[in-house]
Amino acid sequence: MKSHVIVFPGSNCDRDVAVAIEKISGSAPEMIWHKNTSIEHSDLIIVPGGFSYGDYLRCGAIASTSPIMHEVVQKAKAGVPVIGICNGFQILIETSLLDGALIRNNSLSFICRDIHIKAENSTSIFTKNNIIAKMPIAHNEGNYFASTETLKKIKDHDQIAFRYCDEHGVVNEQANPNGSMENIAGILNDTKNVLGLMPHPERAIEINLGGDDGKHIFESVLN
Amino acid sequence: MTSTWIHKTEQSLVESHGLKHDEFDNIVKGLGREPNLTELGIFSAMWNEHCSYKSSKFWLKKLPTTGERVVQGPGENAGVIDIDDGDVAVFKMESHNHPSYIEPYQGAATGVGGILRDIFTMGARPVANLNALRFGEPSHPKTKHLLAGVVEGIGGYGNCIGIPTVGGEVNFHPSYNGNILVNAMTVGIAKKDKIFYSAAAGIGNPVVYVGSKTGRDGIHGATMASAEFDDDSEDKKPTVQVGDPFTEKLLLEACLELMKEEAIIAIQDMGAAGLTSSSIEMASKGNVGLEIDLTKVPMRASNMTAYELMLSESQERMLMVIDPAKEDMARKIFKKWDLEFEVIGRVTDTKNLVLNMHGKEEACIPINILVEDAPEYQRDYTISEPTKDYTIDPNSLNAETIVDDLIKMISHPNLCSRRWIWEQYDHMVMADTIVRPGSDAAVVRVHGTNKAIAMSTDCSPTYCKHNSFEGGKHAVVETWRNLIASGALPIAITDCMNFGNPEKPEIMGQFVECIRGMTEACSALNYPVVSGNVSLYNETNGEGIYPTPAIGGVGLIKNIEKTKTIAFKKIDSAIYLIGKTEGHLGNSHFLSIVQNQEIGSTPIINLDEELKNGKFILELVNKDLILSSHDVGEGGLLVAATEMSMSSGIGVSINTERKNHAYYFGEDQGRYLVEVDAADEQKFKQVAEDHKITIELIGRTIDAYLMIQDIGKVSVKDLKSESEKWFPNFTR
Amino acid sequence: MLAKIHITLKKDVLDPQGKVIANSLTDLGFGGIQSVRQGKYIEIILDGDDKNAATVKLNKMCEKLLANLVIEDYSVEIN
Amino acid sequence: MLAKIHITLKKDVLDPQGKVIANSLTDLGFGGIQSVRQGKYIEIILDGDDKNAATVKLNKMCEKLLANLVIEDYSVEIN
Ligand SMILES: Nc1ncnc2c1ncn2[C@@H]1O[C@H](COP(=O)(O)OP(=O)(O)O)[C@@H](O)[C@H]1O
């Protein structure tokens, strides 16, 4: 099992995700600096959370043009599993690996709290554990938006990975923390090997941190 | 040197630099000539209250600053304490009051940026931010804008750089209507043998500037922080600094990367008074001189003068003295992080600060006159009589209103849930937050270990106003209790002394008394001061703020499994009150919130009792005899019990002998509520008896309701929604 | 050469910020506000004085980085 | 009535975003960039057709809410 974590100058969840992967899989991922241009054989690439370039201009925009992202896109197209978490999700969206856009939370404020998500697609490698999971979100721009056609397309192709829900798995407006269309918390590409999600599974890997539901998402890929 | 153009007749120039006449005379005496403008600017920056501590130094020396675990006390960028295994915690609190009043977002953001640099300058990786905030009354027209801006600014900076903001406090009081307080605290972790200091050394060694370019930001910021506000101050706006948290993140990583090499001889962040204070601090500590070529300073604006370069407060910059053999390696690291790296000068043996620009000498000042000759005042002070006690007629209060009064209290801005604030802060990044905001202390694990540090900030300004001595004691003790209640061994504090104009004897008297109170508490609890900050002249149009010695306490939890939170853990546990309850309603939240009057005396703390009860709690923690614990503070017993319920959803049925307001809402000191598993009750009582601790069974946990026998009940869900609605409604 | 770039949200894209600004303005007593949309305004100072070449370049900058064409439109203007 | 409002940072105020955008454009191979400054562009649709009255109102909006006069300048234009 060989995994890689991409590190941008303003990434700040890179260490957290590396700790989580090592804890779950037993082997530490390799950290890849954004100025690198290639990644050798990889079983999983993670684009972590943070503020890659301060979130200046648009979240993820500047990072998406970095040399390493060109390689990540190639790998993704070749079928390598890729997960973008929070800012990583924003970056994957900006590279067009994933559809739609992430705009300002409808509250206009940063939100850091535990939420629940529910796996919608149960066929992808990331969602086969089919869970209702509690984990934190921490973002300013996690409000998922897609045009009517795009939304139809991702639904038709079963690309919605997770939706925000309440603790019992009910998807409703109260459970939507940021205004995302149809409570979308995470989506897949059409070949289902690329996942982007706003919640932070790497912050939910042990009871001491408030819960370990995040493990399921990694376990379903790592095992 | 040609400029002898300042004549004493040009008093306005001297005055506009905030210097008194005799201070100016001392400059002339020290230099043997009149200073030029650049030099005048340097003296003005160094000798203002903010940098020189001229009114407070004499009194600060009285604080206890040593202890078994103190590695570095006050005097460096931050204090350092030993947390075992070769690890240390590095921490400090700092004010950014005036800038935050002028521009709340940027003022608060750059306050966070500044305190972070103080911590990583010492070689520590910051792991937690806290903030102590005071605003005017909610009905004041500026309060909403200031609150929203400050909270967003703190979050904006901390979230971006990726350091969790895990705690703090906030109060509203009319005394802050025209002068809010924004105090930011950062805690970092380092290795004990890898701490970096600021003393320059090695004649000829390069002085290196790193970080952002210098612009005309905040010129005279440090002087402004020491001047009273008047109605014109809002026009002094163009000097506001803008924070760049992304660059700070780069600077943090670059500095920590370089610190792994043996390259840095001295390092100092550029905070207030930028290049001036950092260069002088380094030279003075190292007892050497510095020669700087200002032409080399990376500049953002064109045509900057020596004066502007020396006084600019552009953010995200550092000054270092490095080993010349490591210069190329160091440069490479900073280039990798896209930061400026320029050798701007050398260490000299002249003991002078010499500034050149375009081949011309712009200043030459002996360091010792800047530092040792800095003014120090023992200002006159008068101590106000503590406010007298006030006895409330027990018959005037009807016990039937207790539940309604409780709801009024927990939904009041000074006692309600702060969730709206801390949900805007990323309090979990770095994945080591063991106890999140909303409990007594925040608890953050030392990465890769099984131990943690606990942190809390506190101060009750109304206590300090009505009895500055007891108020000073209280602020220290309250943080201590919060650490204890979390299961931590309290180790040391940092302080941020926010007061009015020290030239007024009654304000100076408040300062003196608060220091005396803090000193007593710190000594009794073996809880020394390792760093701090003083912010004076917090006044608007002659009205001083309430004395506000904000305290930040840090403690150690050796095994995170022993951490305690305020949340009830299960149904059917016994709830015990530790400590004596007389029913002290003077100067309480009950009176201020429910009766709308600020009267009566500040409660008195018995430090022996305090120590005894605190040690008892720690013993219970060690013996695993309690499930949860909470200190009884603002609002008294019933508010504390309610907080434990709200934070868990578990209810409590209270059945006590005394059933009156004074009992339920009195703010007697030295008390805790603990939850004891029914199976452990006997053992618990035995330990209490062994230590002669006053305990009182007040009730048992139940499902979902707060019930007070013979008085009334209310659901925990309703309490929670009452407690959580004020902030969102106010800021909508 | 000074280039002025306007980046605006596409018509059917939700603008939470614009909506909140509109509400706040109304709350402040400003009547008659039908809608508010917030966009970006970027000023770039470029070397040289070939306006045509610059226009081509600026359009590319917008497409590659400055605008997100999924949700945004842009316009370029050179003084 | 469509009003266009530009909000820009005052001259000497640091623009962290502009700096990062300039670097990133240069990294992408766009040469000759001297500086980038990022501001806001707000479009407001207002009832009525009295341009003078609207201008007064829009200036007030900028001062009260839209612009942060401590660090920003603004300009108003009505079509
Ligand atoms: N400005 C703030 N920022 C972050 N957390 C805060 C802030 N103000 C209060 N809190 C958190 O809310 C909780 C309650 O605060 P407070 O009422 O001051 O507690 P206590 O009385 O126990 O000291 C604490 O966990 C505290 O850290």
Ligand SMILES: [Mg+2]
């Ligand atoms: Mg407490």
